[in-house]
Every structure is written in structure tokens, then in C-alpha cells.
Amino acid sequence: MSRKAPQDWAADLPEAACHVLFDEGTERAGSSPLNDEKRPGTFICAACHTPLFKHDTKFDSGTGWPSFWRPLPGAVETKTDFKLIVPRTEYHCAHCGGHQGHVFGDGPAPTGQRYCNNGVALRFIPEGESLPAIREVPEA
Template structure:
């Protein structure tokens, strides 16, 4: 291969690797809104995690210590994601669950930590929730490590909120 042709191909390949995630095609989700619409509905911290794939500081979420029966819902669209009965203390400083509700989450591979991790997001709005690891308790052996700011807690005695439209 001619040197100039090879350099052109390598440069194009490297440029493709450095594209920000926002320029890549995102999967379609049942609920889509503009950035301005989401920013009007959630806090700046929640927006940073949900739609910019940020991570909150470990130990910063009051939901980490939440132990009441109830349901954890997506802070953006209010889709129920986890039953509180599936939450456990992982010692990581983030709310952790061993099992999501059926159909609540989607996954993708994330390379931000220089090694592949499984990122999970709300299946309805695509809001980033956290990462799933294989070091959780039985019966699944999984640890869904969630950003608390991406969740809202609804106690069992309260009705679940209506899904956002």
C-alpha cells in the first residue's frame, strides 16, 4: 500500500475513534425530548448523569441509604426500574441492585474506563443509570451500580407517578 494512502486511512480511522458519543447514532427510544426539554424537567446534576453519561460522587446520594419498601423509578421519565426488595448494600457508595424490573433497562458497551464495561440505561428515555458488574449477590451474581441522582424513590404506600410524555 502506498504510504500516502495508508496515512489517509489511518488518520480517518483515528478520527473516527475520537468522535464524541453525541455525534454517533443513538438508538431510538420510545420517549425522546430535546436537551432543553430534559433540562426543564430534571436537575442539572441529574441531566449531567442521565444525558451526558456523568457519574455522581460515591456516597453523595441519599438513596444509597434508602431501605423502605417501594420502587425506584427513572428520574427523567419515571419508568419503574427497580423493586426496593432487590437493593442491597454493596459498599461502593452508590445504590446497588441485583435485579432490575423486566424490560426496564437496555445496555451498551462503554469504553470510557479504557476497558469494556456494560453501561445500562432506561429502556424508555435512554437516560444513563450506571454500570452492571458480575460481582453481585445470589441469585443473579450481578451488581447494577446506579447513580442515585438518576433515580427517584416511590414508597410502597404511594402510587407510582404517571410516565412522562
């Protein structure tokens, strides 16, 4: 898959979003206004605008990060992350490779999964508004 170089996103995104999306950083728990977002709509990748989650899969996990029990089909890819020594499953936007968060097996039915997402890695588009065009991701 083609990937845009991380430094090439700097003109399109705030520094905090670039750090999370392309340096695999983590925002401070409880800092995202998307934690309280309850309107119908779609959560998209902040970098490339790929739709990642629908509002009806969002739930309050009590962790301080927006959490979902299922991504949209084909929207994310996973890999194993050993940064905290204990392996975790990290997920990224399947289109641009931007780091979104980690998936854990303590979510609600029907999947039992919790996609714990960094709010700065997402944008929310309310139902009734047009989704922005997905940004092309040229080869790095």
C-alpha cells in the same frame, strides 16, 4: 425508539441529574441519600418515571452508590462503554434512554449481578404511594 433531546429535560430536572442521565456522567460516590433507603417501594427513572427496580433487589454493595441485583423486566437496556478503555456494560432506562449506571458481575445471588446506579438518576416512591405517570418521550 423515540428520544427527547437532552436539553429538553433541563426544565424537568436538576442540573446534576441532567448531567448523569443525558451526558452519561457519574455522581460522587457516597453522595446519594438513596444509599441508605431501606423502605419498601419502587425506584423509578428520575427523568421519565419508568419503574426500574423494586426495594427487595437493593443491597449494600459498599461502593457508595445504590446497587441492585436485578432490574424490573424490560426496564433497562445495555451497551458497551469504553470510556475507561476497559470495556464496561452501561445501562440506560429503556423508555427515555437516561443513563443510570453500570452493571458488574460481582453481585449477590441469585443473579450475581450488581447494577450500580447513580442516585440522582433515580427517585424513590415508598410502597403505598402512587407511582407518578410515566412521562411521554417525544422524538428528539
